[in-house]
Amino acid sequence: MKWRVMAEVTGEDGAVTRHVISEGERTEVGQAATLGLSLAEGKATLSGLQRVLVTAQADTHCRRRRQCSHCGALRPLKDHRTRTLVSLFGTVEVRAPRFGPCHCGVACRRSLTPVAEMMPDRCTPEYERVLAEMGSALPYRRARALLADLLPLDTAPDVETIRRRTLQVGARLERAALVPPDEGSPAPAQAxxxxxxxxxxxxxxxxxxxxxxxxxxxxxxxxxxxxxxxxxxxxxxxxxxxxxxxxxxxxxxxxxxxxxxxxxxxxxxxxxxxxxxxxxxxxxDWFHLSMRVQHVAQAVKGWTAAEPAAAERTVPLADAVSRVRWRLWHGQTERALGLIGDTLTDLDALLDTADDRQVRKVATLLRALEIYVVGQANLIIDYAAARGRGDPISxxxxxxxxxxxxxxxxxxxxxxRWSPRGAHRMLKVRTAVMNGTFAADHAAAEPYAGRPFRPAA
Structure with a gap:
């Protein structure tokens, strides 16, 4: 069995051109390994189709731009060059003619390169976006290997290319984040x-x-x-x-x-x-407050494990820590501080009759909890009631x-290890990906790209 994939392109003048994209042959059709296209054949097909489309679009744009928008005459041809476009479906090299200024001298007084207008960065925005997304999700070398395996790229991008484009996109997202949102875009939130x-x-x-x-x-x-x-x-x-x-x-x-x-x-x-x-x-936050209490409870448990004979002293202490947690959970800050103070007094009395190291460890953590609760007393609420209402507490x-x-x-x-600037720009990309707005944010940040070519006149 033989197969051939062809593309038919219809130009603005109605002329139809046909291009052979790829072709192949199957001698054994009864095996699973020969069903459909292989990865290499799929890459070749996508790459060929991309080459045909990019070439046709570039030729159409050049013909349009050669005609002067003021007098309608054709601009003189200055020379022919080539320009390379890197995309997700392969690298395409197209003819890039340069046109001199029109003799009328009104619409444009400088040389014109239409292909440079289409490809200011020599890559498609989608290629840059995918590189940045992959570079933010995976280490750069792993991202490069994955792109080389799945996409019909002629040559996989260098690690430095992925890193540079990822951080460039992050810098653009940083500038775009300063733009105020459109008025009336979201519905007003209740809380x-x-x-x-x-x-x-x-x-x-x-x-x-x-x-x-x-x-x-x-x-x-x-x-x-x-x-x-x-x-x-x-x-x-x-x-x-x-x-x-x-x-x-x-x-x-x-x-x-x-x-x-x-x-x-x-x-x-x-x-x-x-x-x-x-x-x-x-x-x-209840999580941070509870962890402070948990540190004291762990120290008491460690004291019991280190001195089994001291269980008669640690059991009341563990019960006191549990009651401190309960009072804080119900927003009873003053009662919790009073119980902490009484417990510290009892610990001071044990310094002469118990292992100083264990007692001092528990006392240090309990005193740190007391200082933390005193400093944050005006932020502590009745967490039990808030949770019953469905309010967030953590x-x-x-x-x-x-x-x-x-x-x-x-x-x-x-x-x-990261530099602060590199980590900040990487974080901007990862945040946009996590929010599911990376594609829209990347398009909105395009004006801040600083492309090397000016818009055409």
Whole structure:
């Protein structure tokens, strides 16, 4: 059995041209391995079809641009060159004629290269977008190998090409994020919950710190729609304004109440408060508060394991820690602080009759819990009642977002070190991919590409 794939192109003048794209032969048709096209044949077919279409479109555009828009005469031909276009379906080399200025001298007074207008970056926007998306999801070498296996590229892009284009797209997304959203695009939200937390990325050795902080926020409105925001404060361009636009696109107005969940640190709280549009209510995240209590409970359990004979002293202590957790869960801050103070007094009395190391460890953690609760007392709410109402009380979803955005691609387990600028631009791409808006955001950021060729006159 023989087969042939042909393309028929009809020009503007009605002329029809036919091109043979690919052809093949099957001698054995009763085997699964010979059913349909193989990967190599599919690549060759797509590459041939892309070559025919790009060549036909380039010729049509050149004929249109050669005619002067003022007098209708044809511009004189200056010379012929070639230009290469890299796409997802292969590399195409087309003829690129240059035309001199028209003799009327009105419409254009410089040489004109129509093919350069079509291919300012010598690649298609889709090729750049896919490279950036793959480079943000996988290490650059793995992304290169995957693209080479699946796409009909003549030569797989270099690792440096994938890295450079990914970070260039991230820089464009950063500039596009400063553009205010269209008025009236989303419906006004009844309420918005903004959970914000910080993650850490290991820095390059030339940076002044071992790691740097990255802000991760997850905003959700009453209908359940969620948007993720990520930024590195030292590299962000007007970070507050960017987060403000994210809330605006989610439906925030001047009257929309915003509940901000955080671990109580001043940085995330101030960023979220400054970016909010309406009235703000700060709530201490139950996850971080509960983990502080859990550290004390673990220390008491470790004391019991180290000294089985001290069980008669640790059992009341463990019961006191459990009651502290219960009081904090129900928002009884004063009662919890009173119980912590009584427990610390009992621990001080045990210093002369028990192992100083174990007692001091529990006392240190309990005193740190007391300081934390005192500092965040105005942010602690009745978590039990809030959970009964269905209100958010934890940034656990934001913790998972930190894991997905940072640790899976940029974490220490990847054995990678990042510069603050590179990490910030990579985070912009990963955030857009996670929100499912990368294609639209990439198209909206095209005006900030800084292409090397000016628009044609």
């Amino acid at each position: 918005i919950t903004l959970a914000i937390d910080a993650g850490h990325v290991k820095s390059v050795r030339t940076y002044q710190m071992r790691s740097f902080e990255v802000m991760i926020a997850r905003a959700a409105k009453d209908e359940g729609q969620e948007v993720v925001f990520g930024s590195m404060p030292a590299e962000a361009d007007r970070q507050v304004k960017q987060l403000h636009h994210v809330l605006r696109r989610l439906g925030a107005t001047a009257s929309t109440p915003v509940t901000i969940l955080s671990d109580g640190a001043e940085g995330p709280r101030s960023l979220a408060g400054a970016a909010s549009c309406g009235p703000v209510r700060h709530v201490l 940034t656990a979803t934001t913790e998972s977002t930190v894991q997905r955005l940072l640790h899976r691609r940029m974490g220490a387990n990847q054995q990678m």
